[in-house]
Amino acid sequence: MFPRPLLLCLQGLLLGGFAQACPPPCQCYEGTKVFCSGEEIWGIPEGLPGNATQLFFVETSLAALGSGPLSNGSSLARLVFLNNPRLSLEAGAFGERASLTELEVSGSNLSALSSEAFGSLPQLRSLFLTFSALRALEPGLFHRTPGLQALHLQGNALAALPPRIFSPLRELRLLDLSHNPMAQLPDRLFHPLARIQVLKLSDIGLTRLPLGTFRPLRSLQELSLDRNALADLPPGAFSGLSRLRRLQLQHNALASLPPCVFACLPNLDSLNLEGNRLSALPAGLLRGTPNLTQLLAASNRLETLPAGIFSSLLQAQTIVLSHNRLAHLPAGAFRDLPSLTTLQLDHNHLTALAGDIFHNLTSLEVLGLAGNRLQALPPGIFDYNDYLLGVALKDNPWVCDCRLAPLASWIRNWSAPLNSQTFCASPDHLKGWALPALPQEQLVCLAAPGPADSSLSPGEAETARAPCTYRDPDGTVQLACDRAACHRLTVHLPPQGDSTGRGLAYESDWVLNSSCGTVRVSVAIRAEPGGTAREEEAVSPHPCSEP
Known part of the structure; x- marks a missing residue:
């Protein structure tokens, strides 16, 4: 037990050295x-x-x-x-x-x-x-x-x-x-x-912005007008605000923007347009904002982007266009964005992308493509994005055939954890497979045959254009395929009689191998009365991972 004088001394130190003690409630x-x-x-x-x-x-x-x-x-x-x-x-x-x-x-x-x-x-x-x-x-x-x-x-x-x-x-x-x-x-x-x-001025119920409201505010650096009911902006709404760095306009009712509404904002660093009703952006909207590093335009109604809309944004680091209605991106849409590190295009209506759409984004680290209508991506689409850490690809109707092989390989090597919930939508036998776990040999194309070379017999022509020839170990069955389709099936039947006395009958299946992968083929043949053999079941090749 401390002596009373020492206890009082410690108490004084705990109270922070006040000259007098605190009143009891404090x-x-x-x-x-x-x-x-x-x-x-x-x-x-x-x-x-x-x-x-x-x-x-x-x-x-x-x-x-x-x-x-x-x-x-x-x-x-x-x-x-x-x-x-x-x-x-x-x-x-x-x-x-x-x-x-x-x-x-x-x-x-x-x-x-x-x-x-x-x-x-x-x-x-x-x-x-x-x-x-x-x-x-x-x-x-x-x-x-x-x-x-x-x-x-x-x-x-x-x-x-x-x-x-x-x-x-x-x-x-x-x-x-x-x-x-x-x-x-x-x-x-x-x-x-x-x-x-x-x-x-967030969430104060503003429905209109009188022209000249902010004109005298020459030192203004941050202006928040989010969560109001603004349906339009006068063309000179922000004139005079040459020092403005941050402009918040998200969650209003803006359906359109004057082409020059941001023309006098040379120091603007961040622009937020999320949660409005914008169906289009004027081509010259961002020409007066060369120092913009962050553009947020998610949750609007954008259907496309005007060519060159980002051409002046050499400092841009983040562009978010998620949850719009983008169905098409113009050629070179992201050509002039050397500093861009984050691009979010998820939850749009994109069905296809040009092979070079991201090639100029040499600083890109994060890319969102989830929730679109993509079935495949062009080979080499990410070849120039050396700093790309992850691409979100889930919730697209991926067709898992030979066209998806380059993307599947890229995912396994660079982005498997992020895309563990990215699944095949077709063909039926691969539906539900996670792309990172899908064996490469499963990604084959089975399609209708194309025209043959007229200088060759039909069999020779089909074999010549079939770099992948699948065989069983005994040489009984041979299936000739190219990258796009399988064209020729040859089956050498051993002598085999029908115990019912009706003539030839044969039924079997095989696992066929080649350097391109593995397939399973099933064949069933029956003899009609009168000695005419017919194929009772269609030949049905399909990929498989295990015999």
Whole structure:
């Protein structure tokens, strides 16, 4: 057991070296942090350490907060109220607190604020009034916080804003109004915010974007307009935003885009158009965005791509076109993308790809082709993609015959784990086989014979064009095939009588081998009355992996 003086000394160290102990409902950490939590806290506890710089009230029963309880503590820099449902702020609740730089009130039922709620906070840099129930803001609310640089108002019930509410905030760098039912923005609302760099207007019910809304925001670098109801954009919607780097337009109702809507965004790095209703992209849409590295256009209605749409994107690293209706890709669609590492074309309507479609993508690492209508891919389609780590190919109707042999070999060598769920759709005897596990000898073509060389007899012609000749060990049966089809079956029958007295009868099957693989052939012959033999069962060659 520790001596009492030593125990008190250790306790003081654990409390972070405070000059005075914490009041019982609170805990103190790292010398300057005070954490107060619990429903038994109905007011600001007395005896809070005067040298605290950070003070947290989490899930308490705090109600009205007046000007008196927080008057002590000139060193307080950060004050946070999280999930205090009864909290309300009276005029001057924070008094004259020159040291406070960050104030957060989140997760309360606060529905209104007095225009004098913040008192005088000249050093306040960050203000969070989030996920509460604020319905309106008083016009003079920010008159005494001129140094504010970050204002978070997301997740409230703000349906409208006073036109000049942000006029005092000349130093503001970030404004978040997301998740409020605003539907429209007052004219010139953002005009005083010449230094703003991040503006978030996600999910506020916008149906239209008045021309010139953002024109004064010359320093803007990130603009979020996602999850609204925008059906169109004016051609000059983003003019003047030459420093913009990130533009979020996903999950709106955009059915078309003006050809030059992004023309004045030379520093744009990321453009998100996912989840709209775009059926086409203008050919010159991206000519004014030479520094774009990420283009996300999944979950639209795109049926094709205009030739050369990516020709100016020499810096592009990621293009996502998943979940569209692409049935055809123009020749050279990805010709000018030397930096591209990720290309997602999955869940479209592609039925075929040109053999050189990916040849210029020398930096490609990830390619998505799953969920299309591809039956085969041209030989050598990935020969120039030396850095390709994986290609997703599942959920396509792959025809597992000789045409798929190059792809199956490539999968086994380079992408087997990723494509363990990639299966044959046909022929019937291979349906359900996983491509990485499919033996190469199974990939043969059985098709109708083509025209023979007229200079040869029919038998000679078929044998001459049949580099794969399958035989049994005794030489009884011979099957001549080329890469595309099997053309000639020869069977030498040994003498064999029919015990019924009806004449010739023969039935057998064989496993035939060649350098091209293995097949099984079954033959059944019966003699008709009168001595005429007929083939009762069709010759039915099919690949097999085991005798």
